[in-house]
Amino acid sequence: MRNTMRTIGKLCFFGFVMVAPALAQNQMVNAPSPAVSGPAYDVSVGYSRLSMPIASAGRANFNGLDFAGSIDLSPRWGATLDSNYLYTPAVLDTRHQGYVLSLYTGPLFYPIEHRNTRVFVRALAGMGLVDGAVPITEAQDFHGWLVRPSYAVGGGVEQFVSGQLALRINGDYLRTSFYDAAGAVQPQNNLRLTLSFVFRLKERPHRSSAQLW
Amino acid sequence: MRSFRTIVFLLLLSSTVGVAAENPKVSPALSFDQTVDRVVERERGFVVTMKRMHPLAETYIQNLREDNDHNVEPVSDQYFLGRLDLNHGVRDSMFQRQHEGFLHHVSNPISSALAYKFLPQGFAQMVVLDPDFQKTNYHFTFVRREFLGEARCIVIDVQPGKKAREGSFTGRIWVEDRDFNIVRFNGTYAGHSNFTHYLHFDSWRFNLQADLWLPSYIYVEESGTKRNSPLFHDLYLKAQTRLWGYDPEQLNHNEEFTQIKVDNSVDDRPVAKDNGPVEAQRMWERMAEDNAVDHLQKIGLLAPSGDVDKILQTVVDNLIITNKLQIEPDVRCRVLLTLPLESFTIGHTIVVSRGLLDVLPDEASLATILAHELGHIVLGHHVDTKLAFDDRFFFADADAFQRLHFERDGAEEKAADSKALELLATSPYKDKLGNAGLFLKALQNRGPALTNLISPRLGSRMASGNATRMAALFNSAPALEKQRLDQIAALPIGSRVKLDPWSNQLTMMNANPVALLSPREKMPFEVTPFFPSLSYSQADRKLVAQGSVRP
Numbered sequence: 106m107r108n109t110m111r112t113i114g115k116l117c118f119f120g121f122v123m124v125a126p127a128l129a130q131n132q133m134v135n136a137p138s139p140a141v142s143g144p145a146y147d148v149s150v151g152y153s154r155l156s157m158p159i160a161s162a163g164r165a166n167f168n169g170l171d172f173a174g175s176i177d178l179s180p181r182w183g184a185t186l187d188s189n190y191l192y193t194p195a196v197l198d199t200r201h202q203g204y205v206l207s208l209y210t211g212p213l214f215y216p217i218e219h220r221n222t223r224v225f226v227r228a229l230a231g232m233g234l235v236d237g238a239v240p241i242t243e244a245q246d247f248h249g250w251l252v253r254p255s256y257a258v259g260g261g262v263e264q265f266v267s268g269q270l271a272l273r274i275n276g277d278y279l280r281t282s283f284y285d286a287a288g289a290v291q292p293q294n295n296l297r298l299t300l301s302f303v304f305r306l307k308e309r310p311h312r313s314s315a316q317l318w
Numbered sequence: 319m320r321s322f323r324t325i326v327f328l329l330l331l332s333s334t335v336g337v338a339a340e341n342p343k344v345s346p347a348l349s350f351d352q353t354v355d356r357v358v359e360r361e362r363g364f365v366v367t368m369k370r371m372h373p374l375a376e377t378y379i380q381n382l383r384e385d386n387d388h389n390v391e392p393v394s395d396q397y398f399l400g401r402l403d404l405n406h407g408v409r410d411s412m413f414q415r416q417h418e419g420f421l422h423h424v425s426n427p428i429s430s431a432l433a434y435k436f437l438p439q440g441f442a443q444m445v446v447l448d449p450d451f452q453k454t455n456y457h458f459t460f461v462r463r464e465f466l467g468e469a470r471c472i473v474i475d476v477q478p479g480k481k482a483r484e485g486s487f488t489g490r491i492w493v494e495d496r497d498f499n500i501v502r503f504n505g506t507y508a509g510h511s512n513f514t515h516y517l518h519f520d521s522w523r524f525n526l527q528a529d530l531w532l533p534s535y536i537y538v539e540e541s542g543t544k545r546n547s548p549l550f551h552d553l554y555l556k557a558q559t560r561l562w563g564y565d566p567e568q569l570n571h572n573e574e575f576t577q578i579k580v581d582n583s584v585d586d587r588p589v590a591k592d593n594g595p596v597e598a599q600r601m602w603e604r605m606a607e608d609n610a611v612d613h614l615q616k617i618g619l620l621a622p623s624g625d626v627d628k629i630l631q632t633v634v635d636n637l638i639i640t641n642k643l644q645i646e647p648d649v650r651c652r653v654l655l656t657l658p659l660e661s662f663t664i665g666h667t668i669v670v671s672r673g674l675l676d677v678l679p680d681e682a683s684l685a686t687i688l689a690h691e692l693g694h695i696v697l698g699h700h701v702d703t704k705l706a707f708d709d710r711f712f713f714a715d716a717d718a719f720q721r722l723h724f725e726r727d728g729a730e731e732k733a734a735d736s737k738a739l740e741l742l743a744t745s746p747y748k749d750k751l752g753n754a755g756l757f758l759k760a761l762q763n764r765g766p767a768l769t770n771l772i773s774p775r776l777g778s779r780m781a782s783g784n785a786t787r788m789a790a791l792f793n794s795a796p797a798l799e800k801q802r803l804d805q806i807a808a809l810p811i812g813s814r815v816k817l818d819p820w821s822n823q824l825t826m827m828n829a830n831p832v833a834l835l836s837p838r839e840k841m842p843f844e845v846t847p848f849f850p851s852l853s854y855s856q857a858d859r860k861l862v863a864q865g866s867v868r869p
Binding site for chain 1 (some may be wrong): 370433434435436437439440441442443444446483484485504507509514515516517538553
């Protein structure tokens with residue numbers, strides 16, 4: 106059942122990637138050709154919350170900061186570098202604190218852009234460090250850390266609030282690894298939600314006063 | 319407020335009724351709303367007309383930088399030349415390769431990703447206000463009446479409405495009040511994307527034929543706000559787009575089939591004149607030369623023979639006569655219609671680009687350029703006779719720069735330089751060559767920034783690195799002093815010649831001499847705004863005289 110859901114999720118994602126450019130193209134068909142393209146790059150800082158499954162014990166919530174930078178390489182494509190530090194003072198009922206440190210990079214795709222709003226999807230790969238704990242019995246738990254290659258897929262929405270400032274909300278599925286109660290390395294399916302302030306390093310063209318009509 | 323403006327507009331219109339009674343072409347007084355209806359109708363008709371037109375569109379962009387002393391100078395440039403096609407959106411068939419190859423992006427990943435890319439079709443787009451101009455999509459506000467040269471215009475502010483699509487025009491339009499054609503529009507396209515930008519532009523149309531106003535000049539300007547910071551860089555540029563080659567007959571050469579000219583029906587040459595080998599060789603070379611010249615004219619790159627050629631011819635004749643040269647066949651002069659600074663010879667035809675003529679400061683500098691080319695002719699640097707075969711010209715217009723080459727090798731260039739100095743030494747220009755040397759110094763000074771301006775498309779390079787043509791003149795010239803108002807080493811682009819976008823004919827500009835107020839106004843090799851004086855075409859004037867009224 107779980108595998109079926111995952112396959113359906115992947116199919117939906119790829120379907121969206123394939124169809125969205127056509128929809129976006131249709132929206133742009135009557136607009137005049139722009140005279141200049143590129144470059145556009147930004148940095149962002151935000152708050153992240155991550156939900157991590159702990160083997161045979163439930164889900165632990167982490168909170169932390171996200172730092173990212175991205176560059177647009179074409180009207181539809183960009184690349185990003187994303188770093189994330191998430192912390193919890195106690196992993197579930199254990200007395201151990203935990204944290205997740207990740208560094209990812211990968212392509213961004215913008216299927217829809219309308220006035221001051223744009224939607225993006227992304228697929229990232231990199232390394233993930235998980236420091237956590239797994240309860241073994243009621244009195245015992247296993248504590249440790251693990252660095253493994255990791256990846257993330259997700260998407261979000263950006264809303265520009267001024268020439269250089271935007272708000273971004275994005276959700277990602279993160280695949281990391283950690284030990285189970287038997288000490289074996291197991292993959293983890295995490296969900297991460299991030300809210301960021303985006304600061305563009307190049308002023309976005311001013312919104313015309315004419316559009317206030 | 320708007321109703322007040324409408325009343326003022328109606329009063330102004332009613333005041334012109336007396337004039338309208340005398341002039342049958344002036345439309346009767348219309349309300350502002352009716353006027354806008356006519357404007358929209360004419361503009362929609364214009365878009366249909368433009369789809370039948372395939373002019374050449376040349377865009378030249380200069381990226382600017384302001385230093386700490388607030389001096390603004392070009393730091394790089396970009397050049398596009400293409401044939402416009404509005405049938406399937408805006409398209410340009412470009413005369414030169416546009417995109418850097420994959421290897422360029424791989425070898426320069428950072429500069430490739432961070433650089434602005436200029437899109438030729440975006441500049442060509444500025445000939446059209448809105449391909450689907452609808453009254454309901456915009457708000458129109460009457461501003462005033464104004465003369466743009468001969469054309470009396472109604473000035474109207476145009477702003478997109480709430481439901482207007484992205485990319486709608488926002489700005490000001492000038493409408494001539496005879497037939498309600500838009501003759502100028504100034505503004506930008508509203509809306510934007512994160513990665514692409516619309517620029518501010520001032521687009522002018524000329525009355526090129528009866529009842530036909532067609533795009534001729536576009537000036538583009540963007541002033542960045544944070545120009546000195548590498549992180550917050552912004553667009554800071556000036557650009558010009560010129561359009562020409564509208565006359566479809568000129569393009570197709572159809573008139574040659576229908577017009578048979580017989581100069582002399584009786585052959586009065588002495589009998590039994592055979593052509594010897596030398597004569598045959600000369601005729602063969604002349605044929606190659608004529609083929610090349612004809613082809614360049616046919617595709618709109620060379621101006622038809624005209625007044626400017628005669629001025630060049632006079633200077634060449636001065637050099638020939640004072641040097642007692644005997645040149646067979648005669649030397650001819652023609653003008654290449656493109657901007658990049660270049661001159662070259664095709665056999666005995668000297669070709670100088672419009673851009674080069676524009677920036678030369680005086681006649682002695684022109685004589686220097688022509689003397690160099692005359693040097694090639696005197697030294698017998700011949701034309702490639704493969705051009706005597708017509709099939710060599712069976713290629714797409716846009717391939718002209720790739721298929722035609724008239725550049726000379728270094729040895730020939732050096733020899734022509736020496737010969738030119740000899741020719742100038744015995745010419746009427748021998749005492750006025752200081753400015754020619756200064757021009758070469760200015761060229762070398764701006765060359766590294768304006769690489770596209772000094773890159774020839776067909777001929778040889780005038781300046782490269784530290785070397786320029788005519789090094790002896792360069793070395794003997796006084797030092798370049800940018801702050802001296804009386805030292806004009808080179809003129810701004812567009813200073814000398816005027817181009818008729820319909821017939822491709824060139825004429826000398828009839829501008830008033832202006833005293834410079836500051837060194838900033840010298841603007842050597844720089845792009846400047848257009849401010850043409852609009853006039854009605856001769857055909858339109860005839861219609862007025864005959865009293866015909868168009869529907």
